[in-house]
Amino acid sequence: MIDTIYQDDSWALHTDLYQINMMQTYWELGKADLNSVFEVYFRKNPFENGYAIFAGLERIVRYMEQLHFTESDIAYLREVQQYPEPFLKYLKDFKFTGTIRSMKEGEVVFNNEPLIQVEAPLAQAQLIETALLNIVNYQTLIATKAARVKFVVQDDPILEFGTRRAQEMDAAIWGTRAAYIGGFDATSNVRASKKFGIPVSGTHAHSLVQVYRNDYEAFKAYAQTHQDCVFLVDTYDTLKSGIPSAIRVANEMKDQINFLGIRIDSGDMAYISKRARQQLDEAGYPDVKIYASNDLDEKTILNLKMQGAKIDVWGVGTKLITAYDQPALGAVYKLVSIENEQGEMMDSIKLSGNAEKVSTPGKKQVWRITSADDGKSEGDYITLWGERPDLQDELYMFHPVHTYINKTVKNYLAEPLLTTIYENGKLVYDLPTLKAIKSYSGQRLHDLWEEYKRNLNPEPYPVDLSEECWKHKMKNIEDIRKQIK
Numbered sequence: 001m002i003d004t005i006y007q008d009d010s011w012a013l014h015t016d017l018y019q020i021n022m023m024q025t026y027w028e029l030g031k032a033d034l035n036s037v038f039e040v041y042f043r044k045n046p047f048e049n050g051y052a053i054f055a056g057l058e059r060i061v062r063y064m065e066q067l068h069f070t071e072s073d074i075a076y077l078r079e080v081q082q083y084p085e086p087f088l089k090y091l092k093d094f095k096f097t098g099t100i101r102s103m104k105e106g107e108v109v110f111n112n113e114p115l116i117q118v119e120a121p122l123a124q125a126q127l128i129e130t131a132l133l134n135i136v137n138y139q140t141l142i143a144t145k146a147a148r149v150k151f152v153v154q155d156d157p158i159l160e161f162g163t164r165r166a167q168e169m170d171a172a173i174w175g176t177r178a179a180y181i182g183g184f185d186a187t188s189n190v191r192a193s194k195k196f197g198i199p200v201s202g203t204h205a206h207s208l209v210q211v212y213r214n215d216y217e218a219f220k221a222y223a224q225t226h227q228d229c230v231f232l233v234d235t236y237d238t239l240k241s242g243i244p245s246a247i248r249v250a251n252e253m254k255d256q257i258n259f260l261g262i263r264i265d266s267g268d269m270a271y272i273s274k275r276a277r278q279q280l281d282e283a284g285y286p287d288v289k290i291y292a293s294n295d296l297d298e299k300t301i302l303n304l305k306m307q308g309a310k311i312d313v314w315g316v317g318t319k320l321i322t323a324y325d326q327p328a329l330g331a332v333y334k335l336v337s338i339e340n341e342q343g344e345m346m347d348s349i350k351l352s353g354n355a356e357k358v359s360t361p362g363k364k365q366v367w368r369i370t371s372a373d374d375g376k377s378e379g380d381y382i383t384l385w386g387e388r389p390d391l392q393d394e395l396y397m398f399h400p401v402h403t404y405i406n407k408t409v410k411n412y413l414a415e416p417l418l419t420t421i422y423e424n425g426k427l428v429y430d431l432p433t434l435k436a437i438k439s440y441s442g443q444r445l446h447d448l449w450e451e452y453k454r455n456l457n458p459e460p461y462p463v464d465l466s467e468e469c470w471k472h473k474m475k476n477i478e479d480i481r482k483q484i485k
């Protein structure tokens with residue numbers, strides 16, 4: 001980590017104060033080591049989309065791998081927060097010994113299903129909540145937004161241009177990685193390329209043209225110093241000066257450069273791109289690509305395509321990297337089971353007046369049910385841990401709230417989605433390469449019916465509870481009601 005104040009700065013304090021306060025309570029009253037199970041899920045798919053793309057696992061592993069309190073962390077907690085010395089000693093020796101199961105990065109996921117499950121001594125599970133949510137909430141949001149853009153551009157290249165507008169430096173770096181998982185082809189961020197091996201790509205800014213005060217001079221200068229050229233043509237007048245200057249420089253430089261494209265960054269991009277295409281074609285440059293940028297998102301891109309815009313490459317910044325139209329995913333981390341004093345696991349529920357918001361108690365697994373004939377998705381099926389829908393001949397699937405919506409599925413495959421990442425504190429999962437994650441995500445989206453994938457008003461994908469899981473939930477609700485009476 002780049003920090004100039006503390007040489008030993010760590011992520012252990014990247015948590016909310018209340019987590020450490022609760023840890024102290026648990027530790028002082030002998031509950032710190034009770035086994036607990038927490039699950040991460042979100043309640044509503046972002047952007048009114050039909051699904052989300054899960055991202056953030058690699059960063060969670062990096063966080064977990066270095067999770068310990070350093071000298072300066074402990075000194076801070078002693079001096080500023082004045083925690084008692086024996087508790088500080090416990091923190092100093094802190095080591096994560098739990099089990100973490102997670103969706104694979106790039107997985108297509110849905111609302112109300114566990115994405116991550118932490119089974120760990122209570123105080124440990126509590127400490128990591130904030131960082132896990134921080135990571136998953138942002139990265140999943142950006143990967144999903146990227147998938148929405150990918151849906152409308154189809155096979156056109158899309159470039160991530162958002163660093164300058166991102167919510168600070170970390171968001172730019174991990175956001176562009178998430179965008180790559182979700183379908184972007186390259187980033188303008190050089191460090192992200194170095195760190196993750198994402199292809200890097202770029203044109204030039206208006207400042208270059210302003211420096212030379214003239215399109216032709218600026219493009220000529222760039223062409224004399226670069227082989228691959230994409231000229232930004234809209235600084236003064238796109239059609240009268242920008243494109244003619246780009247063509248003039250290309251004619252003069254001939255084979256000395258690869259005249260790859262022009263970029264338009266303002267104006268009516270449907271009209272201008274059509275006129276630009278015409279000018280380039282007439283000048284003998286039918287293969288030169290037209291790049292467009294300027295506050296683009298999936299809605300504007302779809303609209304531009306509908307208008308017949310002649311745009312080949314899309315640069316997307318602000319609206320992707322800031323998740324402009326929905327800046328928070330709202331994933332939560334809820335306790336689903338906790339050991340009692342007798343050493344038995346007691347499942348736990350959170351009630352709400354809104355049926356959709358009542359949590360589902362117990363440690364669970366998520367199964368993706370697909371047709372054995374064509375591999376297409378039937379729905380996700382949440383079971384209590386230990387149930388084996390993969391060994392059954394048929395599956396009764398029903399909506400967990402509107403139970404009259406139901407179906408019986410035969411000849412299916414049931415694939416468990418929560419994979420073990422940490423087992424008793426030890427990393428047991430081989431992190432895939434970023435390329436593999438991206439291609440996995442594409443494959444998983446391919447397996448989803450088109451009706452769930454459209455950007456506007458998608459069909460709700462079934463996320464069902466097994467009968468056992470559903471009955472268990474109802475019993476928990478009843479028990480709590482009796483207790484309250």
Ligand SMILES: Nc1ncnc2c1ncn2[C@@H]1O[C@H](COP(=O)(O)OP(=O)(O)OP(=O)(O)O)[C@@H](O)[C@H]1O
Nearest residue numbers: 265266267268269270271294295296300303304307
């Ligand atoms: N034909 C079009 N149909 C729909 N939206 C378009 C079309 N052409 C451009 N846009 C979008 O309209 C918005 C125009 O924004 P804005 O008014 O800031 O741009 P501008 O005035 O052309 O350029 P500048 O960035 O120099 O202010 C941008 O989001 C752009 O992507």
Ligand SMILES: O=P(O)(O)OC[C@H]1O[C@H](OP(=O)(O)OP(=O)(O)O)[C@H](O)[C@@H]1O
Nearest residue numbers: 161205206265293294295296316317318
């Ligand atoms: O519009 P976005 O989707 O956020 O894409 C990134 C924007 O960043 C640049 O503009 P900026 O005005 O910052 O710099 P410039 O002088 O190079 O145009 C670029 O020209 C894009 O318009």
Ligand SMILES: O=C(O)c1cccnc1
Nearest residue numbers: 161188201202203204315
């Ligand atoms: O390379 C580009 O064209 C670029 C990079 C960052 C932001 N806007 C454009």
